[in-house]
Each structure stands twice: as structure tokens, then as C-alpha cells.
Amino acid sequence: MSRLGSAATLVLIWLIFPALLLAQRMGGGESSRRHLGGTVYLENNKPADHVTVELRSASGSMIAPGITTASGSFEFYDLASGSYALAINQQGYQPIEVTVDLSLTSSNGVTIYLKPLASNSPAATSHSTISTHELSMPQKARDLMESGRKKLRDKDAQGALSDFQEAVSTAPDYYEAHYQVALAYLTIGKPDDAEKSFRKSIEVSGDKYGEADVGLGKVLLDKGNAADAEKTLRRGVELSPNSSRGFYELGRAQLTEKKIPDAEKSAEQARSLAPDYLAVYRLLANIHVQEKNYAALLQDLDAYIKLDPDSPAGTRAKQMRDEVQQKMAAQKPADTRP
Numbered sequence: 001m002s003r004l005g006s007a008a009t010l011v012l013i014w015l016i017f018p019a020l021l022l023a024q025r026m027g028g029g030e031s032s033r034r035h036l037g038g039t040v041y042l043e044n045n046k047p048a049d050h051v052t053v054e055l056r057s058a059s060g061s062m063i064a065p066g067i068t069t070a071s072g073s074f075e076f077y078d079l080a081s082g083s084y085a086l087a088i089n090q091q092g093y094q095p096i097e098v099t100v101d102l103s104l105t106s107s108n109g110v111t112i113y114l115k116p117l118a119s120n121s122p123a124a125t126s127h128s129t130i131s132t133h134e135l136s137m138p139q140k141a142r143d144l145m146e147s148g149r150k151k152l153r154d155k156d157a158q159g160a161l162s163d164f165q166e167a168v169s170t171a172p173d174y175y176e177a178h179y180q181v182a183l184a185y186l187t188i189g190k191p192d193d194a195e196k197s198f199r200k201s202i203e204v205s206g207d208k209y210g211e212a213d214v215g216l217g218k219v220l221l222d223k224g225n226a227a228d229a230e231k232t233l234r235r236g237v238e239l240s241p242n243s244s245r246g247f248y249e250l251g252r253a254q255l256t257e258k259k260i261p262d263a264e265k266s267a268e269q270a271r272s273l274a275p276d277y278l279a280v281y282r283l284l285a286n287i288h289v290q291e292k293n294y295a296a297l298l299q300d301l302d303a304y305i306k307l308d309p310d311s312p313a314g315t316r317a318k319q320m321r322d323e324v325q326q327k328m329a330a331q332k333p334a335d336t337r338p
Contacts (some may be wrong), residue, residue, distance in 0.1 A: 038107075042113075053074045054088070056086070056279070066152070071152055077155065086113065097277045141174050149180070175205035178197050182194040182195075182216075214245060285300040301317050302323070
């Protein structure tokens, strides 16, 4: 294997196994469990109520969704030591992802500020339409949705699931509730049931609810069905053209299928929608390794380091950048001019 190829392999390890690298660098297994909490604010420091916060692994895979309380707070418990990402894709607001390092201690002080999208953007319009649809649902169904979200916040996913299921029984066309049923199933580790509920949300909405398509696409991708995942995710981003998460998952699916140019276009679109979305730069780095485009790979690493300089993953990215630079310099032809 060439020196540059060896450096590329190190990048792939960073992309796929950041938690493993962290454990190796820390020198052994975890000594305790951690918890992670914080507060989400809207403009004017207004607490963000009922906002979904996704806890993700350092590689970008969702671990669990959470819902903020009336005070904007959220918490995740019983976490292993390591690096995590908190991602928010709230309709009407710019997507955001924040990296948190729990390698040494728990954290309760994460503060996230959401920035609104322009009022004339497609995402802002979509938010208004969906809110109108929810308001058209029977009060009993909306109360059950509220109760289910509260139970999710209180870590009672099974109780939340019961409320969401009763909500869709009360209002069968409440496609947002079917979507919440799917999220609850994911929380309790039942991806097959989540897939059925995502599909039901799509069916009930007349395939006009992009979030459900994106959710289904991710489930299919995580189960290894990249071809169907790509088709579903394409529909998701068609319905929600400002979904950075949708384009990111679409890029992942296309990369899995070795559709490298398409994967690069999707990843670049996700980056344009959410320049601070860390997982996008890991995806782009993986793509550029496949293309052997090491100049672009260095740009990916530089962008990641700028956003996440001090976490274990960021520190490793710095080391990899130096290694790739050294290998590229070593492979340059010598200057033979007199």
C-alpha cells in the first residue's frame, strides 16, 4: 500500500470508528456512564418548546431523539464516554449540529440558539402549512400528541408510543402523529415497526410529508437497503428541498452504492444548506478518499477542524491532515532543474 493510501485508510477509520479511536487514545474501557443536557433558544432568547433534538454518534448515526421542555431544556442519560453530536432540523429554522465531548465528564451546559430562515424560503412556507394541518386535527388527538412528547422527554418511550398510537386512532389522517409513532419505535429499538409507521405517515399524507420520507430512507439505509433508501430519500428532498439531513442521508446512500459523483453532489448540497453540519464533512472526506482527491480531502479536514477543533475527533482530524500533507509532499516529483 502506498503512503498516501495508508493515510487515506486512517481517514476512513476516523470516519467510521471515532469512538473506537477515542477509547484507544484514552487507554482502556469506560469507567462510568454519562449524561448530556442543555437548553435550546429561539430568537430573543425565547426558550424553544417541543423542538426535536437528535443525539447522534460521532459518525453521524442517530442514537435517540429528544424533545425540549417548555423551558427549552433537554437531557439524555446513560451514555458511554465519548464524542456525540446534537442535531436540530426544526422547520422554519436553520439546521444546526453541535459536537460535545463526554470523554471525561457529563455535561449539562450545552446552549443552542436557532436562527430563523428567511420568511420567503420554501422551508418557512412548509412550516406554516404543516402547522395549519396540525391545528385542523381534533383537540383530543393534539392533547395526546402533547402528552406523548412529554413522556418522551421523561424517558417513557413506551408510554409516549401508547399516546401517539391513540392519537392516530382518534385522527387516522394525523400523519405527523404517525411520524412520532415511528420516532418512538426508534427510541425503544424497534426499527422494523418504525419503518411501518414512517410508511403509514407517507401514505396518510399522500406522500407530501418530506420528513417521513427522510426518516424512512434513513431506516432503510441503516438496514442495508441502499437502493430503496436512495429512492425514498430523493422523494424526501424533493418535498423538503431545504432538508440538510435529507441530502446528507441521500449522499450516504449513494456512496454505499458507489455512485460517487452523485454522492458528492448530495453532500455538497447538504453542506450548502448547513455549513456547520459536522457529519457532512466526514461524508465528503469519505467521498474524496474514494475519488483519491486528496486536495479536496484536506479541505474537508480543514473545515471539520475549524468547526470542531478541540474534541477527540477534531484532534484526530488535525493529525490526519498533517499525515496527508506529509504523504502528498513526499510523493511530489523532485525538482531536477540545475
